[in-house]
Amino acid sequence: YYSNQFTAQSAQVRVRFGAGLRRSLGEELERGGFEKALLLTTSFQSDLLAEFEGYCGGRCAGSFSKAEMHTPVAISEEAADYARACDADVVIAIGGGSTTGLAKAIALRTGLPQIILPTTYAGSEATPVLGQTENGLKTTLSSPKVQPGTILYDPELITGLPLPMTVTSALNAMAHAVEGLYARDRSPIASLMAVEGLRAFQSALPRVLADPRDLTARGETLYGAWLCGTVLGQVGMALHHKLCHTLGGSFGVPHAETHAVILPHAVAFNAPAAQEALRPLTDLMGHDNPGLGLWHFAQSLGAPMALRDLGLAESDLDRAADLSVANPYWNPRSFTRDEIRALLQPAWEGRPPA
Numbered sequence: 260y261y262s263n264q265f266t267a268q269s270a271q272v273r274v275r276f277g278a279g280l281r282r283s284l285g286e287e288l289e290r291g292g293f294e295k296a297l298l299l300t301t302s303f304q305s306d307l308l309a310e311f312e313g314y315c316g317g318r319c320a321g322s323f324s325k326a327e328m329h330t331p332v333a334i335s336e337e338a339a340d341y342a343r344a345c346d347a348d349v350v351i352a353i354g355g356g357s358t359t360g361l362a363k364a365i366a367l368r369t370g371l372p373q374i375i376l377p378t379t380y381a382g383s384e385a386t387p388v389l390g391q392t393e394n395g396l397k398t399t400l401s402s403p404k405v406q407p408g409t410i411l412y413d414p415e416l417i418t419g420l421p422l423p424m425t426v427t428s429a430l431n432a433m434a435h436a437v438e439g440l441y442a443r444d445r446s447p448i449a450s451l452m453a454v455e456g457l458r459a460f461q462s463a464l465p466r467v468l469a470d471p472r473d474l475t476a477r478g479e480t481l482y483g484a485w486l487c488g489t490v491l492g493q494v495g496m497a498l499h500h501k502l503c504h505t506l507g508g509s510f511g512v513p514h515a516e517t518h519a520v521i522l523p524h525a526v527a528f529n530a531p532a533a534q535e536a537l538r539p540l541t542d543l544m545g546h547d548n549p550g551l552g553l554w555h556f557a558q559s560l561g562a563p564m565a566l567r568d569l570g571l572a573e574s575d576l577d578r579a580a581d582l583s584v585a586n587p588y589w590n591p592r593s594f595t596r597d598e599i600r601a602l603l604q605p606a607w608e609g610r611p612p613a
């Protein structure tokens with residue numbers, strides 16, 4: 260992966276892996292000198308709070324369980340006010356990208372440090388990126404202020420992730436690594452992490468599907484999520500992420516599912532312009548066309564394969580293509596609006612990439 264010109268920047272992050280690690284949360288608080296933790300979840304995962312208050316061992320100042328998809332600003336401000344009111348000195352997020360997003364939004368507003376216990380593979384915990392929404396508009400910022408300082412990966416927390424979400428969330432994570440491979444600002448180290456992250460998912464996902472409570476396999480997928488998320492935090496994303504952001508932002512199709520459907524099509528489109536960079540993926544998928552290889556891999560996992568099944572109307576495809584070429588992200592292959600429209604058709608129908 261060596262190339263003679265690159266810039267690599269890594270964040271100072273403490274990362275721990277281990278089954279049952281959540282039970283040492285009290286030690287982590289003590290280590291950081293924290294006395295007043297604020298626990299965060301979505302309303303859907305609020306039943307975890309009592310257990311985690313116990314782990315804090317008297318160092319819990321409060322809990323807030325209103326984390327939501329796309330980090331609405333009104334909720335972030337309410338949560339930041341609450342953090343100030345209970346005089347919190349650290350925020351602890353237990354959940355997926357939405358709950359991590361809320362921790363980051365509080366950190367941005369208050370400067371509080373964060374401890375994240377991920378329960379999906381989205382990877383937000385490993386990035387300095389925060390997307391926020393207000394009045395239907397999503398804005399994204401990147402700042403060391405929002406980069407979580409501690410991540411505790413406990414595979415026991417993810418054994419209950421339902422299988423359909425397991426598959427889509429994993430493909431969401433793999434998309435970060437795939438686009439990291441051909442990123443304009445890729446570095447040898449980011450590429451190594453991308454390849455290892457992809458390998459971990461490819462190896463462990465079939466074992467997770469066979470036994471969702473297999474802690475070794477679940478641990479390996481979390482390891483993959485960490486690597487793929489770290490890549491996302493270090494290098495720029497391209498066409499695939501632009502398409503997913505457009506579809507999620509303007510048509511409300513669900514985040515991880517959209518990644519799962521689009522990835523094989525975006526890769527098949529980019530492959531001719533990024534053959535060398537994609538070589539590790541091509542080898543891993545065992546198919547000359549890495550997009551087609553990914554399509555068969557996703558199908559073997561029972562992933563959603565068609566945008567039509569995610570609630571997108573065929574008549575939305577024209578506008579989706581228009582929006583995707585407005586303010587495009589850098590991409591290894593240049594494209595026209597009509598090429599994007601052509602890419603979206605088989606993705607909508609659930610056919611393999613052309």
Ligand code: NAD
Nearest residue numbers: 301303304329355356357378379381383386388389419420
């Ligand atoms: P999510 O956090 O929105 O979770 C979806 C639902 O599943 C929620 O109701 C959640 O409570 C529930 N859930 C999570 N883990 C579970 C588990 N183990 N068992 C049962 N239910 C569980 O979904 P996500 O895909 O993790 O995150 C998506 C959000 O994260 C999007 O808003 C996306 O933009 C953002 N994101 C941001 C970054 C970044 O770097 N800033 C990276 C990736 C994703």
